[in-house]
Amino acid sequence: MDSDRLIPKSIEMIVSRSLKGGGFAQRQNGEFRPDVTAWSIIALTTGNIYRDLVENSCNRLAASQLNDGRIPVAEDLDNVYWPTALAVLAWKSTGGFENEIKRATKFLVKTSGLHFPREKDSPTGHDTAIRGWPWIAKAHSWIEPTSMAILALKATGNAGHDRVQEAVRMILDRKLPAGGWNYGNTVVFNQELSPTPEHTGQALCALSGFVHHSEIAKSIDYLGKEISILKTPISLCWGLFGLMAWAVKIKDNRERILNSLSLQQRYGHYDTSLLSKLVIAYNTEGNLSGFIMPS
Amino acid sequence: MGMEDKHRVIENSHAIWTRRKFLKVAGAAAVAGAVTAAGAVAEGIIPGYFTGNRELRASAFIASVSGYNQDIRGIILSGFRELGIHAEGIKGKKILLKPNLVNPQKHLEHLYTHPLVIRGAVEAFLSMGADEVFVAEASGHGRDSFMDLEESGLADILYEDKIPFVDLNESSVVRAKNLGQTSQLEYFYFPEEVYKADIIVSMAKMKTHHWAGVTLSMKNMFGVMPGIVYGWPKNLLHWAGIDECIYDINATLKPSLAIVDGIVGMEGDGPIMGDPVRSNVIIMGLNSTAVDATCARIMGIDPDKIPYLKYASGNIGPISETNIEQRGETVPGVQKYFRLIESIPAQKRLRL
Numbered sequence: 177m178d179s180d181r182l183i184p185k186s187i188e189m190i191v192s193r194s195l196k197g198g199g200f201a202q203r204q205n206g207e208f209r210p211d212v213t214a215w216s217i218i219a220l221t222t223g224n225i226y227r228d229l230v231e232n233s234c235n236r237l238a239a240s241q242l243n244d245g246r247i248p249v250a251e252d253l254d255n256v257y258w259p260t261a262l263a264v265l266a267w268k269s270t271g272g273f274e275n276e277i278k279r280a281t282k283f284l285v286k287t288s289g290l291h292f293p294r295e296k297d298s299p300t301g302h303d304t305a306i307r308g309w310p311w312i313a314k315a316h317s318w319i320e321p322t323s324m325a326i327l328a329l330k331a332t333g334n335a336g337h338d339r340v341q342e343a344v345r346m347i348l349d350r351k352l353p354a355g356g357w358n359y360g361n362t363v364v365f366n367q368e369l370s371p372t373p374e375h376t377g378q379a380l381c382a383l384s385g386f387v388h389h390s391e392i393a394k395s396i397d398y399l400g401k402e403i404s405i406l407k408t409p410i411s412l413c414w415g416l417f418g419l420m421a422w423a424v425k426i427k428d429n430r431e432r433i434l435n436s437l438s439l440q441q442r443y444g445h446y447d448t449s450l451l452s453k454l455v456i457a458y459n460t461e462g463n464l465s466g467f468i469m470p471s
Numbered sequence: 472m473g474m475e476d477k478h479r480v481i482e483n484s485h486a487i488w489t490r491r492k493f494l495k496v497a498g499a500a501a502v503a504g505a506v507t508a509a510g511a512v513a514e515g516i517i518p519g520y521f522t523g524n525r526e527l528r529a530s531a532f533i534a535s536v537s538g539y540n541q542d543i544r545g546i547i548l549s550g551f552r553e554l555g556i557h558a559e560g561i562k563g564k565k566i567l568l569k570p571n572l573v574n575p576q577k578h579l580e581h582l583y584t585h586p587l588v589i590r591g592a593v594e595a596f597l598s599m600g601a602d603e604v605f606v607a608e609a610s611g612h613g614r615d616s617f618m619d620l621e622e623s624g625l626a627d628i629l630y631e632d633k634i635p636f637v638d639l640n641e642s643s644v645v646r647a648k649n650l651g652q653t654s655q656l657e658y659f660y661f662p663e664e665v666y667k668a669d670i671i672v673s674m675a676k677m678k679t680h681h682w683a684g685v686t687l688s689m690k691n692m693f694g695v696m697p698g699i700v701y702g703w704p705k706n707l708l709h710w711a712g713i714d715e716c717i718y719d720i721n722a723t724l725k726p727s728l729a730i731v732d733g734i735v736g737m738e739g740d741g742p743i744m745g746d747p748v749r750s751n752v753i754i755m756g757l758n759s760t761a762v763d764a765t766c767a768r769i770m771g772i773d774p775d776k777i778p779y780l781k782y783a784s785g786n787i788g789p790i791s792e793t794n795i796e797q798r799g800e801t802v803p804g805v806q807k808y809f810r811l812i813e814s815i816p817a818q819k820r821l822r823l
Contacts, residue, residue: 202641211699249699250644253660256700290710299681299815311702315710320703359612359703365681365815367744370574374613408617442630443617447641 182437183458186451187223190216193448194229198236202447210240210247211259212449214266219452221269222459222467230270237263238276245283255313258321260284261328265468268331281332284309284325285339289317301363307339308346318360319375322346323382330385331469344386347379355394371395373402377414381465384421396422409446412436413453416462426462433458527789529758530554531765533800536734536753539580543591543753544598547730550755551595553798556728562600567668568592569726571676571691572608572616574743575623581737581747584674586628588732588753592674593634607664609639609697611704616640637664640698651719653782654711659723660700671726673759677733677750677766678741679809682713684777684817685770686742687763688729689721696720718782721759725787729762730755733769738809750807752800760788761795768792771808772821 193201199213213233220226241247246257264280267273289310294303308317309325322343329340350360356371357379363369376399383392399415403426406412416429426432433454440446446454460467532550536543551557570584593604606629610616616638620626629636642662649656665671675691683690693705693716701707708716733752739745752769756762760783764774774780774790784790811818 207643209699252646253700258702310706311698312700312707315702315706318702318704318706361704364744365740365812367740369743370576372613372615374615408615408621410613410615411618439617442626443620444635447638449641 179434179438182434183455186437186446186455187220187225189445190219190448190451190455191226191229194233195236198232198234198239200233200448202449204445207250208236208240209259210237210249211262212447212452213237214259214262215449215452215456217266218269218468219455219459222456234267234270234273237266238273241276241279245279245281246287247280256311257283257287257313258309258311258324261309261321261324264328265324265331268328269468277332281329281334284329285334285337288339289315291317299365300361301368302361303346303349306342306346306349308343316360317343317346319347319350319357320359320378322360323378326382326386327465327468330382335385340386344383347382348387348391351379351392351395354398356398357395371398373399373406373411373415373418375414376402377411377416377418380418381414381421384465389422392422396424400424407432407436407439409436409450409454413457416457417464420460420462421465429462430458527758527785527787528794528796529756529761529789530796530798531754531756531758531761532798533765533769533802533805534753534755535800535805536751538751539585539587539734543588544594546753547591547595547755548598550730550753550799551599554755554757556599556757558599561596561670563602564669565667566596566601566604566670566672567664568604568606568672568674569691569695570606570608570623570625570674571678571686571694571742572610572619572623572625573694574612575619577622577624579747581678581735581745582676582743583623583625584676584732585734586623586625588730588734589625589674590628590632592672592730593632601670603635605635605637605664605668607637607639607662607695609662609694611694611698613703614640614698637662639664639695640703642697644697644700647723649719649723651715651722651782654715654719656708656711656716656719659720660697661724662695662697665695665724670728671724672728672730673726675729675731676742677731677736677752677754677770677809679738679745679770679811679818680741681812681815682709682817683717683779684821685763685767685772687766688726688731688759689717689763689779689783692720692724692726692759693717695724714778714782717779718787721783722787726759728755728757729759731762731766733766736770736809738770739812740815746810748807748809750805750809752805758788760784760790764788764790765795765797765802768802768823769806771806771823772811773823776821 199208200216247263249256288307308322357375403415532553575583639662644660673688675688680686731754737745738748767774
């Protein structure tokens, strides 16, 4: 496909997966997904296009919010509430929805994963007592949901909240000794695990503005080296988002995003959330943090 | 919310080779918004299994394979013959191949089901008249499935052979009652693709595991559980009990066939940080419990000491040698003791 057409085509594909009642599906003929809807809203907002569709989708997100402020991943899966932070970011990106944002942030600050003092002979290396956010109720906290909750709370003016400060400590505690992050385990049975670009980018976005560069220098080095070979959408986008959150400029980032889009010839059509992340990365030149939290 | 939002509900199921029936039932359940019992009867290629035969005897086929450059398609076809799998059981069917792709890294072939084993299975099923074969996985440690495909080398095979791949982490989900009932989980949420497939094949890697003792065809089914419901990692299943969930998932889903890549396996601190071990075998069978028990014996591990196999024993399959008919090679003929780490509780005192 002509590379000039890749971004418009991607937007067409995202829009083709919008639903009658507002919101977006992950795949053609799929059902409403709040997380996918949030990424699609942000993507379309970065281009300032399809405003009616964006507004309908924001309303659909609002309709899926439960009384206590959470946004579950699907109807009758109330305990799977990780999309809540993403919904906040989507609403913040468009403006409005203050009441919904307030309820969602209230839910986030009163919710945490399962935490407990680290046992002396624990096989895992991290401090299990420091609270972050889980994917699902009654489970431990991990890097992605904690990073997204920090971003959401930061975007809503809650950067100074105790829960955010504690979550920043949690993420630093989960940093791998050699730099970078994975899903959230550092050492298991005395073996240091490996980082991933995806989680390192998320953690770097979350920590921006909270910690000194020296605390994440090795992680930036790791991601800076990896980024040159990344081509799959999730790793590439989070790699760019994470580095740009620390003002590390990447050469040819738009060309690399287009190359990633062209890999659909190899992998088949991308899911909506992948297309959305790539469109966001393209339109913001990797500066997701700057877009949702303009200085 | 409209009907498009409802995920499908399956309250009970017993079919092995008739999963498309479930979809029809599931669709009806979604429309009606009601609880539905499927209760389909197994009509497959292994008469007696899951149809009231409490003796739970099964066969496991062991092939000696010197390397990934061998004729793996031919080996798998030999396995089909030995296990009594005929073309009429496969013709026109939709086959889901579930590999182990946890944290693959380029050229570390002890980490993942080797792509050439997957290619061999695809070719074998297609040569027997399968209508469609696809690969599906829900990566456990991150969302980037395409990177996992690239790192494992599977992306090249899928592209060259035009084999579809489905990221199960992002699929629509179907709720199913937990038929194992050893964990406290009342329901599981499975990707809808597992119900669209007629035949689910667990294409596992032969490894030791630091939480479960071993990871073979039954633990491999953790990898169908969708991340959008269970997270990355699938921590809820760990809190609910890894051994219990391994059993419950298999008792509920009942994969149709197991193929374990033990050509190069992993010993020590598996499933990620262990060392390669060359055992030069492929193990196959229609009963996952019997296959895993056989793999354990080949690894020098007593299946009676693996908690999830104890749950499975007598309920969904046999683990005693007397109830497993070994086809192909014998266990002693291919046995290769995998290194265990005594300081890891799940690997302590597992030796035969």
